[in-house]
Amino acid sequence: MAKLHIVNKSPFERNSLKSCLGKSKEGSTILLIEDAVVGALKGTVVADDLSSAIANKNVCVLGSDLNTRGFTEAEILDGIKIVDYAGFVDLVAEHSNVQSWL
Amino acid sequence: MSEGIKKFMFMNTKAPYGTVYALESLEVVLISAAFDQDVSLAFCDDGVFQITDNQKTDGSGMKNFSAAYKALGDYDINKIYVEKESLEERGLTMDNLMKLTYEDEDDDWAEKTSMYLVTRAELADLIDEQDVTISS
Numbered sequence: 001m002a003k004l005h006i007v008n009k010s011p012f013e014r015n016s017l018k019s020c021l022g023k024s025k026e027g028s029t030i031l032l033i034e035d036a037v038v039g040a041l042k043g044t045v046v047a048d049d050l051s052s053a054i055a056n057k058n059v060c061v062l063g064s065d066l067n068t069r070g071f072t073e074a075e076i077l078d079g080i081k082i083v084d085y086a087g088f089v090d091l092v093a094e095h096s097n098v099q100s101w102l
Numbered sequence: 103m104s105e106g107i108k109k110f111m112f113m114n115t116k117a118p119y120g121t122v123y124a125l126e127s128l129e130v131v132l133i134s135a136a137f138d139q140d141v142s143l144a145f146c147d148d149g150v151f152q153i154t155d156n157q158k159t160d161g162s163g164m165k166n167f168s169a170a171y172k173a174l175g176d177y178d179i180n181k182i183y184v185e186k187e188s189l190e191e192r193g194l195t196m197d198n199l200m201k202l203t204y205e206d207e208d209d210d211w212a213e214k215t216s217m218y219l220v221t222r223a224e225l226a227d228l229i230d231e232q233d234v235t236i237s238s
Contacts, residue, residue, distance in 0.1 A: 010117050010148050012192060035120030038151060043193030064161025068119055070154030070168075070198070084161075 001096035002027050008034040009102065011046045016101040018046075021053050029058040029091060031083070037065045040076040047077060054079035062088060108233035109140045114149035115237060119164050124152045127238040128170055135177035142181035142232075143174070144225060146188045153184075155200045168200065175204030180216040187222045 005024050011017035017039050020030060030053065032040055039046050040061045053059055054077065063082040066072065073082055083091065092098060112131050118124040134141055145153055152171070159166040174182070182202055189195060196219055205211040220228065229235055 008120070010120070013116070013148050035117045035148070038117065038148075038192065041193045045191045047193065065119075067158040067160075068162040068164055068166075069117070069151055070157040072156075075193075 002029060004028070004091050004095035004098045005030045006098060006100045007032050007036040007039070008100070010035040011039040012044075018049065020101040021049055024053075024057060026056040027058075029060060029095060031060045031062065031088070031091060033062040033065055033088075037061050037069060037071070040066070040080050041071065042075060042077055050077060051079070060087075060091065107138065107140055109142070109231060110134060111142045111144055111229065111232045111235045113229075113235055113237040114143060114145045114152055115147040117148040117151040118157075118168075119159075119162070123238045124149070125165075125167050127236075128152075128167060130236070131174070131179065132170070132177060135174075135179055141179050142183065142228070143179065144183045144185070144228070146185035146222075146225060148188075148192075150184060150188050150192060150194060150199070153199050153202070154194075155198060171200060171202060174202060175216055178204070180204035180214075181218070182216045183218050183220045183225060183228060185222055185225050186219050189219075 005020050005028060007017050007020050009016045017036060024030060039050060060081045060083045061076060063084055112127055114127055116123040157166055157168040202216045203213050204216050206214050
């Protein structure tokens with residue numbers, strides 16, 4: 001059963017998103033929360049890495065953390081799903097286990 | 103420049119909300135304004151996210167302190183430098199940022215921009231000119 005990977009640090013400051021992308025399997029889910037949500041933006045230096053991940057992994061971002069930082073759906077990469085808190089809970093329930101990348 | 107006035111630059115390098123650095127730095131900046139020093143702010147690296155426009159925190163329940171940056175002009179803090187390369191690396195332009203302004207008392211209180219887009223090299227020169235830099 002697939003794993004849920006949670007990243008909460010900015011990819012421009014830490015290596016945790018890159019580390020997660022490299023060490024997660026196809027078909028797993030990656031959820032960006034807190035400062036990590038800015039990694040979902042279009043046109044950034046990590047956009048290519050994330051676009052490759054979107055091709056074979058389920059990439060999600062927590063909408064309220066995105067809005068908190070001044071961004072909306074229009075500004076994030078195509079293929080990234082926005083979830084709310086209830087969706088976050090569903091993801092946890094649907095996956096075999098959860099790994100946090102700090 | 104008068105005797106005793108020093109050039110202070112507050113370097114903001116961290117994203118807001120995920121850590122408390124941004125809010126704490128803003129509070130120190132507002133306090134420093136009371137001491138009649140020559141204060142400027144720089145936003146670089148993830149610090150540029152501190153001044154994005156349209157921050158909406160009702161969903162996350164965080165305290166939205168972004169409006170306080172708009173008050174900096176009223177505290178005579180009107181030199182706000184934004185690093186161009188930091189915006190570009192994050193897919194941002196000045197259009198994504200709040201418009202921070204001040205009223206110029208020497209020009210019939212005309213509203214003028216406080217924001218200057220500077221290159222990394224220009225920011226290095228500005229840092230070099232400072233008496234004190236406080237980084238967060």
